[in-house]
Amino acid sequence: MVRLSRNQKMFGIGLGIGLLLLIRKTKGEKDEQEQIDRTKLTKDFSLWEFRQKNGNVQVPQMYIENARVLAKNLQVLRDYVNKPVNVSVYRTPEYNRSLPGAAKDSFHMKAFAADITIPGLTPVEVYSTIAFLIAIHVMTPGGIGWYKTHIHYDPRGTNVRWSKL
Numbered sequence: 001m002v003r004l005s006r007n008q009k010m011f012g013i014g015l016g017i018g019l020l021l022l023i024r025k026t027k028g029e030k031d032e033q034e035q036i037d038r039t040k041l042t043k044d045f046s047l048w049e050f051r052q053k054n055g056n057v058q059v060p061q062m063y064i065e066n067a068r069v070l071a072k073n074l075q076v077l078r079d080y081v082n083k084p085v086n087v088s089v090y091r092t093p094e095y096n097r098s099l100p101g102a103a104k105d106s107f108h109m110k111a112f113a114a115d116i117t118i119p120g121l122t123p124v125e126v127y128s129t130i131a132f133l134i135a136i137h138v139m140t141p142g143g144i145g146w147y148k149t150h151i152h153y154d155p156r157g158t159n160v161r162w163s164k165l
């Protein structure tokens, strides 16, 4: 049997405690992350869905209020169509710059815009539904962009329309 000196024993205990603390800290950070993931913005939208999926980047704290306003509007659309609404919301400035054709000052960088697809609806159907819901004052006026694969919506407050087909 190997005899350990008192110093070696103390070192071993210290190392053990250090490791335990490290594990606890990592677990704490993970819990915090999962907490964010579960945060519901509305009945059907979570903050997790609004993250940048490329690289799994969470919406920064400073934009969570924007995300909430956006989610409220998307919930109106979701309730009206009664189908799942798939969204791509947050973009880091770096990621936004890497996308050809993305606006330099895109609202996506502030978690204040969604690129939307709804299974079973064509982009033009999504476009006209959002325009209709704005017209009857249940969604906030804003930008609606018509793309081949999706519809962009942002609740900027004034109506702007474009198509990039």
Ligand SMILES: [Zn+2]
Pocket: 108, 113, 114, 115, 152, 153
């Ligand atoms: Zn967009």
